[in-house]
Amino acid sequence: MGVTIKDVAKAAGVAPSTVSRVIADHPRISEATKKRVKKAMKEMGYHPNANARSLANRSSQSIGVVMPSSADKALQNPFFPEVLRGISGIAHKMDYSLLLATGETGTEMLEGVERMVYSNRVDGIILLYSQIDDPVINFLLEQNFPFVIIGKPSERIDEITHVDNDNVSGGREITKHLISLGHERIAFIGGSTDLIVTVDRMRGYQMALEEAGLPYLDEYRVHTEFLKSGGQQAVNELFALPEPPTGLVIADDLMSIGVVNMLEECNKRVPDDLSIVSFNNVYLSEITRPPLTTVDIHIYELGVQAAKCLIAKVKDKTEPAKRIIVPFDIKYRSSTKANEAPTRNI
Amino acid sequence: MGVTIKDVAKAAGVAPSTVSRVIADHPRISEATKKRVKKAMKEMGYHPNANARSLANRSSQSIGVVMPSSADKALQNPFFPEVLRGISGIAHKMDYSLLLATGETGTEMLEGVERMVYSNRVDGIILLYSQIDDPVINFLLEQNFPFVIIGKPSERIDEITHVDNDNVSGGREITKHLISLGHERIAFIGGSTDLIVTVDRMRGYQMALEEAGLPYLDEYRVHTEFLKSGGQQAVNELFALPEPPTGLVIADDLMSIGVVNMLEECNKRVPDDLSIVSFNNVYLSEITRPPLTTVDIHIYELGVQAAKCLIAKVKDKTEPAKRIIVPFDIKYRSSTKANEAPTRNI
DNA sequence: CTGAAAGCGCTAACAA
C-alpha cells in the first residue's frame, strides 16, 4: 500500500540506507543527494513507518502518560487537562507521541503501565499523581524504566526524578495569609492522606499555625473525598463544633467550590462569615463566586518540565535523578476577608 | 535485551511460528503444545513486542484521540476528561491503546493527525469535536482512514460515522421548560457558530420560541468565547436592553458558571432575578451555586459508543457509516424559577 | 497440527 523507503531509493537512484540517512538527518551526506532524495519523498508522498523505525531502533519516540480516572471524579479536575497541555506542547515540539493510560482502579492502571512497558510502545512514562506505596512506581523502578512523576514520591525520593511544587511552603504561606487577616481558628480540609500532596499542604498549614502560636487541633482537620457522600457530613461536623473555624485551608480549588456551595446551604457566606483559601488556581477558581484566593502552582509548567525531564532522560539513560521545584505564587482574590472578631492582636 | 519469540520457541521445543499461533490464539493448535508454550512464556517472562507485531500485521491495536486544547481553555472543560474516560474504558477492555493528539491551533491538530495516520501508529481516530469546514475531517476522508466523530459533521453527514446527542431536541426541551415557567424573554448565549453543537442547540431554542409564539430576536443571541475578554461585555449588553431577558439558555455548563458569577457582580440573582438553563451536566453543575438545571447529555456514554463504533469499523472496514444518538435527559435543579411577572398566560 | 522461510519497513555496522 504505502510508499516505502525502497521505492524512494529507487526513484532517487540511491540505496535505501541513504534514504534512511536523509530521514535521520545524518550529517555525512552530500547536500546534492539529500536534496534529490527529499524531492523524491515529496513527489511520492513518502512517510516513514513508525513501527518499522521503532523496531529497528528500539525506540518508539513516544511517551506514556498515566492518570487516575475513576469513579471519584478525580479526572474531572481541570488539573489534568492543563498538565496534559503542558506535556503535549513539549512532546509535539520534540516530535514525541503521547500514549495515554488511565484506569478506574489501581489494578487497571498498573495493567496499563505494564502493557506500555512490556510491549515497547513507549520510551518513558510520566505519572500524573503520587501516592503512598504505589505498585506502579515499584514496577517502574524494578524494571529500571525511565519515568518521572509529577508530585513527590513517597519513598526513594533521591532515585526518582520528579517535578513538584514546594507544597509545604505553599501551605504555610497561604495559611499565613489567613492568619495575617486576623483568623485564629483555621481548619484544614483535604483529600486522602495517601496522597503526598495532601500531606505536604497540611504540613505547611501546621507549620504556619505553630509559628503563630495558634492551636493545631485534630477536630480542625477533615480528610475526605468530599465529593462523595460522607464528605458533606464531615464538613458539617466542623461547624457543629463549639468553636467553629473562621478560616479554611482547602487542599484543592474544586473542593473549595463544593465547600462554598455547602456553606451557602447553611446560610454561611464566603468571605463574610468565613474565609477560604485553596490550591491550584485552576481556571474555574477565577470565574467562580467568590473568586478564590488560591496558590497558583503553575500546572502547565509542571507538565512542561516533566516532559522535558523525561525526554532528556530517555535520550540519555545516564541522566541522574533530578528534582525540579516549580515556584508557586498566590493569587489574592475575594474569598478571604479580615476576621472581624479576633481575640487578640497579630 | 528482552525475551523474544525465538527464545520461547527454543525453550518449548517448537518453532517460532507455533509460538506466534499460541499468542494469536489460533484454533488449529493442540492443547498440549499450547500449554507447553504458555508455560515457557510465563517462566521466561515473555511479552510480545508491539512494534514488531504492528509491522508484520499492519495493525497497531491503538486508536488516536484528537482533542482541541488551546489558549481558550476549551480543554479545561470537564467534558473532555469525561469522554476520555468512556473511550478509555472500552479501549482497555478491547485491548487497544490510546494515542493522544492535541493542539493549540488548527494547524497543530492537523499535523498531529497526519503524523498518526502516516506513521501507521493508529488504526483509527476519534475526533472529540466537530466544526465547520474542518481540515482534519477532510484529510481523514481523503485518506479513507477510519474515524468517528463525537458530535455532528457539518457536511457529508451520511458518510461519516458519528456519535451525537439530539441537540436540537435538547435545546427545544430545555427552552420549553423555561417557557413553561412563564418566561417570555429568553436569550441564548453560546460559543462560536462554527461549532455544530452551538448551532444545533440554538436551533432547538429557536423552535421552542416559535412554537410558543415568542419572539426570536437578534439582540437576544450572543455568541462569544465568553471566557475571553469581550465576552463579559456581550453579556452586559444583553442586560442593557430596554427589555432584558428573564431567562437564559446557555450552551455549556461552564459558561453558565461564568455567567452566574457575572450576574452576581451586577447584583442580579439566579434564579430570583433570572432563570438559567444549560447543557452537559458536567460534574460541577451539581456542586456549583445554584446547582444548574441542565441537559444531561451522558458524556461518558458518548465516549463509550464512539470507541465501540470505531473499533468495529477498524476490525471490519466494510462497516457502513453509522449514526448513533445518545439520548439526553434533563436534570431539574435550582437555577430556574417561575417568572413572577409574565405578561400573559401560558 | 507444526515447521521452514520469506517478508513487514527501517536502521546500522561494515565496506568501499
Added chain:
DNA sequence: TTGTTAGCGCTTTCAG
C-alpha cells in the same frame, strides 16, 4: 559520501 547486508521481533503463506 554511499552501498551492501544483516537483522529488529513477529506473522504468515506453503509444505509436510
